[in-house]
Amino acid sequence: MKSLSNQATDLELSEEEEDYEKHSLMGITENYLPTFISSGNPCLDFFFHVVPDTSPGDLIRRLELAWAHNSLTALKLICNLRGVRGTGKSDKEGFYTASFWLHHYHPKTLAGNVKDS
Known part of the structure; x- marks a missing residue:
């Protein structure tokens, strides 16, 4: 048991x-x-199942689950979507979808993680 x-x-x-x-x-x-x-871990599922052709609805559903599970890891996974030159998935559209979700639901988190010019 x-x-x-x-x-x-x-x-x-x-x-x-x-x-x-x-x-x-x-x-x-x-x-x-x-x-x-599913692996049973929403963050791991987000990492493996969100790919460049993932629908925005599926991406957001997986992001919400990952965020509820571990918000710091979910934030890192959002950044990993945009990473280029071997540092991430180079998924510009997925990154923008996730960033808009972050802006809508957690604007202070987004603002606190944007680099000043």
Whole structure:
């Protein structure tokens, strides 16, 4: 039996719940093979699933989950989208989408991380 600890509550998962938790992260590939849909860590999922052709809606959904999980890491992942010359994903559109989201929901965080000219 696996134990989940949280500041608010402690939960004990039964074997059936552990199985469900494990299989709920599973999916099927194009070749009909089992695969993990999610790592269970929203920041890691953002890093691997947000690529230059990711829709703005999917990017924002993943960004919201990553931000709720760890805002500092999510901020670093936003910057990684724009990185060029081997320092990031060179995803200009994704970076702008994430930056507009940041401007709308966390303007002080954006302002505090913009370099002065």
